[in-house]
Amino acid sequence: MPAERRLRTPLVVGVVILLITLLAVIQVRSQAEVQRSLLSQDNTSLAFLIDDLHRSNDDLAKQEKALASRRDMLSGAGSAAVANAALSAEAQNLRIVQGLDPVRGPGVVVTVDAPLNDVDLQDAVNNLHVAGAEAISLAGRRIVTGTVIEASGGEVLINGVGVRGPWTLVAIGDPSRLATAGDEMTRTLRADARVRSASYRADPDLTISSVIRQRPFVYALAP
Amino acid sequence: MLAAWPRLRLYPLVALLALAFGFFFAAQLRAELIPPSNRVARNEALALTVRSLETDNAAYRSRTAALQSQIGRLETDAALRSGASRQLADQVAELRAHSGLTRLHGPGETVTLGNGQSPKGGAAVSAYLVNFQDVQDVVNLLFRGGAEGIAVNGRRITPESRIVGAGTAVVIDDGPPLVPPFSVAAVGNRAAIETLLAAPASLGDLKQRQRDYQVQLGWFGAGDLVLPAADTGLEPQYAHAG
Numbered sequence: 001m002p003a004e005r006r007l008r009t010p011l012v013v014g015v016v017i018l019l020i021t022l023l024a025v026i027q028v029r030s031q032a033e034v035q036r037s038l039l040s041q042d043n044t045s046l047a048f049l050i051d052d053l054h055r056s057n058d059d060l061a062k063q064e065k066a067l068a069s070r071r072d073m074l075s076g077a078g079s080a081a082v083a084n085a086a087l088s089a090e091a092q093n094l095r096i097v098q099g100l101d102p103v104r105g106p107g108v109v110v111t112v113d114a115p116l117n118d119v120d121l122q123d124a125v126n127n128l129h130v131a132g133a134e135a136i137s138l139a140g141r142r143i144v145t146g147t148v149i150e151a152s153g154g155e156v157l158i159n160g161v162g163v164r165g166p167w168t169l170v171a172i173g174d175p176s177r178l179a180t181a182g183d184e185m186t187r188t189l190r191a192d193a194r195v196r197s198a199s200y201r202a203d204p205d206l207t208i209s210s211v212i213r214q215r216p217f218v219y220a221l222a223p
Numbered sequence: 224m225l226a227a228w229p230r231l232r233l234y235p236l237v238a239l240l241a242l243a244f245g246f247f248f249a250a251q252l253r254a255e256l257i258p259p260s261n262r263v264a265r266n267e268a269l270a271l272t273v274r275s276l277e278t279d280n281a282a283y284r285s286r287t288a289a290l291q292s293q294i295g296r297l298e299t300d301a302a303l304r305s306g307a308s309r310q311l312a313d314q315v316a317e318l319r320a321h322s323g324l325t326r327l328h329g330p331g332e333t334v335t336l337g338n339g340q341s342p343k344g345g346a347a348v349s350a351y352l353v354n355f356q357d358v359q360d361v362v363n364l365l366f367r368g369g370a371e372g373i374a375v376n377g378r379r380i381t382p383e384s385r386i387v388g389a390g391t392a393v394v395i396d397d398g399p400p401l402v403p404p405f406s407v408a409a410v411g412n413r414a415a416i417e418t419l420l421a422a423p424a425s426l427g428d429l430k431q432r433q434r435d436y437q438v439q440l441g442w443f444g445a446g447d448l449v450l451p452a453a454d455t456g457l458e459p460q461y462a463h464a465g
Contacts, residue, residue: 011237014241017237017238018244052394053280060456062460083304084311091315093458094315103462104464105463134460215371222319
């Protein structure tokens with residue numbers, strides 16, 4: 001057992017322990033990092049998400065208040081007249097949401113002179129909904145989520161009716177968010193080579209008189 | 224025996240030193256791999272805020288859904304008070320059903336969407352991932368096929384629904400982020416929807432990516448699909464009857 005071997009043994013043990021420790025630490029910390037990265041996005045995305053969630057929570061708080069008030073009205077309704085008033089108010093709200101009645105309120109008018117296709121128009125409508133639009137019309141036709149905007153033979157059809165540009169979108173809803181959306185939309189559109197002109201104007205009192213005819217359910221059943 | 228003592232004392236010393244060096248090297252290596260700690264801390268703080276807001280959001284939605292349900296029952300009771308009340312209550316019930324505020328069931332189709340395979344060689348393309356526009360395209364197509372009600376991963380689409388992307392997640396009506404795979408269920412005419420889905424011109428981009436990147440796209444029918452009610456109120460704040 002020469003002295004050289006006596007020295008080599010602890011050295012090998014040391015190197016092995018060093019490697020194991022190194023691997024263990026990297027493994028543990030990497031797992032923690034993966035866990036974090038699964039939950040996290042970059043700071044900008046998180047900031048946008050926080051902004052959206054704040055707004056959503058504010059909206060939900062308002063809706064909760066309105067619904068609680070409707071529930072209280074219905075539960076305290078001693079007479080048919082009070083119950084009918086609550087029912088009428090809800091019916092009117094839902095008719096607005098479904099685009100069954102003409103509406104008025106603040107909003108924006110976006111005008112675009114360009115050969116836009118069905119996908120461009122679907123995106124524009126979705127953008128306005130995201131910006132808080134409660135009622136929308138496109139080319140004089142009332143639009144809700146579910147309105148069919150499609151291309152057919154080089155033409156754009158809205159619920160089966162042919163429409164053409166220049167395109168006018170009217171959106172009623174949160175005036176400040178809609179104005180921001182109108183500005184962003186028109187700026188993006190102006191960068192598109194197809195677009196001859198794109199502009200918007202905010203208006204405190206817009207009217208959308210076009211309506212949708214409700215289709216009765218054929219296949220669906222409500223319990 | 225006595226000669227072995229110094230050797231035995233040396234082992235723990237070497238092991239201790241190796242352990243210390245191991246931690247030192249690992250910490251050094253990690254310091255170069257991970258972002259600065261203040262950035263991580265800021266990111267964690269933001270993620271914590273998101274989680275807290277999401278918890279609040281879920282609580283609001285749960286209370287809203289409970290209120291909607293209570294209102295539905297009270298409206299049914301109100302219908303018993305007079306003929307006019309009954310007529311109004313029936314009208315409201317129908318409007319609520321068309322607005323997605325009540326559960327709905329019937330025959331229909333479910334479209335499934337999932338991420339494909341990342342291209343080999345680490346090419347920086349995202350075409351193998353399904354995104355909010357794909358979901359939007361499927362929803363639009365199902366409405367085109369005459370769908371009378373739609374839900375995406377259990378979230379009901381209403382006349383005011385908006386679909387946005389948040390990273391790789393899809394957010395519907397500011398609800399919780401939904402991640403792939405997506406399941407888009409539609410109640411309606413199965414035959415019409417299936418024909419439309421199978422048409423070569425439908426969902427052209429998705430079908431191309433299905434071929435190129437194995438993006439998952441499929442559909443199947445059911446005799447009785449159940450769609451949940453929306454967990455949001457539909458109370459216009461700016462638009463008034465006019």
